[in-house]
Amino acid sequence: MVEDRTIGGRIFAAINFTLLAIIALITVLPFIHVVAGSFTTSAELAANKFVLIPKVWSFEAYKFIFSTNTIFRAMGVSIGITLVGTLLSMFVTALMAYGLSRRDLDGRNIVNFLVVFTMLFHGGMIPTFLVVKELGLIDSYAALILPSTISAFNMIILRSFFQNIPEGLEESAKIDGCTDFGILFKIVLPLSLPAIATISLYYSVTYWNTYMNAILYLDDSAKWPIQVLLRQIVVLASGMDYSSTLDAAVPPPDQSLKMAVIVVATLPILMVYPFLQKHFAKGAMLGSMKG
């Protein structure tokens, strides 16, 4: 926008800025409230209503969280499936995207069609559950990863990115005796780092946020990832289904404890967000244009 120095223009700019500031506050205040609340006691929370900076600092909630095995284990599961899942997804997605990016490959149109078709039509929850069950994956960590190894959407983004790499580069590498694997790993991937970064971060956010796969495919609560545990502690305890799902003799967890669990489940994303932020807008654009 070019500077607009008329009075009307200034008033407009001021109102606009104020409204945006309010919107930004509404967006982040709940997070700040939760973080602050997790560092104070429930009594303090009740006395001060909206806590943004705790007057009395208390680490009780965190001490309690990490004194129990449950949350440690759930964090471990989530970290594990995020690392393994992201690596596996990236590997398989990159291989497929590269193969399909090569215009001289016979049959690529059929495969492309088969992939796009899965975005338009799918078997749904129960038939997918039956496949996972038939494969014997129920109650295994693999059930949290394998059914969502490739996102068709991410694969297509990566494929378009690979297609924009000049073909001459690949040709000359081939003349120098490079195999297709060599071209992918030594030339194409290093040239695609921004796309690789974006897609890996999309995948890792998805794995960290895994919830539906877990409630569908895991019966054993010892294998729950952090998101499922979070729901047990906060959502169910806030509704009245609480007593039916958790031990009725245990009182519902108090506010600051719930908040601490939310913080713990959110933290990894907040930590990668600054890195993510550089790339994702571009990735989202590419996806929405070419998807």
Add this chain to the structure above:
Amino acid sequence: MQEVTAQPNAAPQLKIKKPQRSSELKKRIWRNKWLYVMLTPGVLYFIIFKYFPMYGLIISFQDYKPYKGIMGSEWVGLQHFQRLFTEADFLNILSNTLILFGMNLLFYFPVPIILALMLNELRGTFFKRFFQTLVYIPHFMSWVIIVSISFVMVTMDGGIINELLTYFGFEKVNFLLSPGWFRPMYIIQIIWREAGWGTIIYLASIAAIDPGLYEAARMDGAGRLRQIWHITLPAIRGVIVTLFILKIGSVLDLGFEHVYLLLNSMNREVAEIIDTYVYTAGMRQGKFSYSTAIGFFKSIIGLIMVMAVNKISKKMGEEGVY
């Protein structure tokens, strides 16, 4: 066949050409063998986890018994599909789904557009970046986190919203268990999580507008609001229409997680949608076939909607969705 033998000239030609083509094809395939090796894991994934379940849809025509399997279960024809339109339960979840979708269209859809227009009018790039960064954040939080945060805020025992209500002399409200509050909470959470992220595509198409247009408008004495109305909005009209059409295409597809997390025994009457009902009926009550039929119905409607909508969008001169 007869014609070929009747024309002696044509036959040898065909004979020579055909083997040549297939041997060329074989050569090409052999030369690209490593590319096929690369495709294999991906193709296997799609076959196993996407196409096998499509095959599994046939249990919606059966009285599926897990111990008998797909091959051994009894065929019942369209019985489950007929049941859809006679059962009050299904008509209720269908209307719940449509109401939530309608609210989505009415209350959520315009928000990213307005927000993008506002962000675009910001002068300093620093503040623009800053606000964008902030409003994108919630998109990366899982629904569990978004729902959890709103739950600790509205809960009866010590939630900030209820504390404020009592502070100002109002009665406490049980947001979580009252059916009347389910829809407003649902839509507010969607706006909170997705509005910022939704601005990306609008901002990109605004960035492509020729600055000369604004210059000219200012010469003619147009203020900021007039510039938005006469230049920015018409310029992004195409994107708005495309996204609107896309949205219509996903009418029955509200997503499972969000609603499932808000669902409880008190608000089931208004909160149960197709996606959650498939889970409740299939996984909880073991009605595999009936529940698969519901999912099948949803997928078919989805496919028809997307294809129809794509056609309409092309007819209207907008870019197709695929």
